[in-house]
Amino acid sequence: MPSTTRRTILALAAATLLCAGTARADAEPVKVGLLSLTSHSPSIIAEGKGYFDEQDIDVEFVMFQAAQPMAVAIASGDVDFGMTALTAGLISLAERGAVKLIGGALQETPDVEGQKILVSRAAHEAGVTTPADLEGRRFGITTAGSSFHYMAHKIADREGFARSSMELVPLNSVPAVIASLRSGQIDAWSITPNIAEDLVASGEVFEIGSIADYVEGYQTTTLFTSARIMENDPGLAERFLSAFSRGVADYNATFVDETTSPEESEAIVAMVHEYVYTDRPIEAAEPAIRAGAMRINENAALNLASIEDQLEWFKSENLVPASASLETLLDTRFVETR
Template sequence: MFSITRRAVAKIALSGAIALTAASSAIPAFAADKITVGALRFTSHSPSFVAFERGYFKDQGLDVEFKFFQAAQPMAVAIASGDVDYGVTAISGALINLANKGAIKIIGGALQEEPGIDGQIILVSKQAYDDGVTSPAELKGRSFGITQAGSSFHYMAHKIAQKEGFDGSEIKTIPLQKVGAIIGALKSGQVDSWTIVPHIAKALSKGPAVEQIGMVADYIPDYQVTTVFTSTENAENRQDLTKRFLKAFSMGAADFNAALVDKTAGDQAAEDMVVLIHKYVYASKPYEKAAPSIRNGAMRINKDAALNVTNVKDQLAWFQSEGLVSKDITIETLVNTDYVDTF
């Protein structure tokens, strides 16, 4: 028989703890996957900002860096080149052509027009308005600002013309490359008209140089304004990474919708959401001036990144009818439906 003193027990325990600590420190921690996310400084891109700020990307093992753009087509090129891993923006001719080359895939939906929620607004310069362009029917023969040929602005202009009964070619589309350049041209009367998301449109129409004449939703019901897309490599061979990105993005979208679209989360949640978004949208403006515009830009982001394939098919058909993309491209070439619900 022998006895162990309390001091001996303490020494044994201490030496065991030290050994355990040393062993655990020798186990390498798994590093987060670094990804670059493309975005525009629009309220409609808020799900990505929310997912970043609230740690949803981090919770999914993603170390996110943002890269900001001023138009859709350069982002598509950046996805194809590998400079950006995931992006959210409108469908463009460049995006479709890159998909046809096997470089990128649409994997989900984001911003969508919805009845009862303010969406994209049709604007005209005060000069054009005073000259009789007081409704979209008078856009025939008038100029319309777009970023590039084959952009979403180009698509919207032609769909407006189609419903008003005249050919899209009878609207003079003026490529100005950047949203900021279109704003300047519209305010100065260098272009007659434009369409844009509400956080920009409402601010412009409150000034003396721009008038509102209609809503895009009246011309393109259920328009899938923006989509989530990535490289074909990510979509087909990095499925776990892509699922984690979409999960975090969808969580950000749910918070955004609850706070500013459905307004079910309460006043404080809405205020907190606007404060968060202000870090990225109108960040150079004082909060008091930026907040109303951010609230005005709250359009529906599809739950769980569901994708309106019906409208995407319509967009593809329009690009093909204009000769902007090959007539041989199928919806399967453009969209990978493995990740989200489609309708």
């Protein structure tokens, strides 16, 4: 794209952000947890385009490196809303009456390429070329009870080898897992396609399978908030979901269905780049932001069957109390469930 056109587009994005950033004096301040991933774009877009302002919400983003600390921050009141995978920590906090899962976000769907199973160059050269070869291998996770832990065990279950035969290596953050995979300190990992494609393109990592072959309809990420908000100010959650859902529509149109105009698409990329792949100039970050985006559920709809399957897995591994239930975990009064 000619540089003059890009400057025009970036100026448009900056103007949009400036306009949206002028919050009403009476807007309710809300802190939203973010991971530096394209899948977190709906909140970024909703803030950038003023959708939160229209709901009288003044958003401040708080960055995290992994899912579990975000759940703890919401329980403590340091953050108000988050979007991330279902974790043991989140379920345990819900059992203690601290947090509630209020909607769905990223989901594996048949029409869109989903999460990839990756191996290091060293593992690939040693013969790990299919997921069946992961028995006895080192699989990277952020923390015990994370989505990566769940995906590793679903692979083991489907391939017919013992879960315990796969060595799980907790590394606390996504960047740490990436570094360990690149260097061969771990053998395997699974992640969303935009990150996976970037790693495979480096030549240091190889793709050997897809999570969709092991987990049907996987509700990869969810939206959650504090039980306090759902009890004392449910209207705030409803307004948040309304703005977030408009961000989802723009995200899907831009990155999945590719139906937005070139100018609008570029402006949205510029908004996302404020928080994602910030270590690269936008010209280098744009392909990675766009690559392999997975669909996010319209209007934050939630796949209950997937949540129930995940909950039962957490129980089977004794990662959450045996008494954990959907009733204590969920408050889906404002979203469709299926």
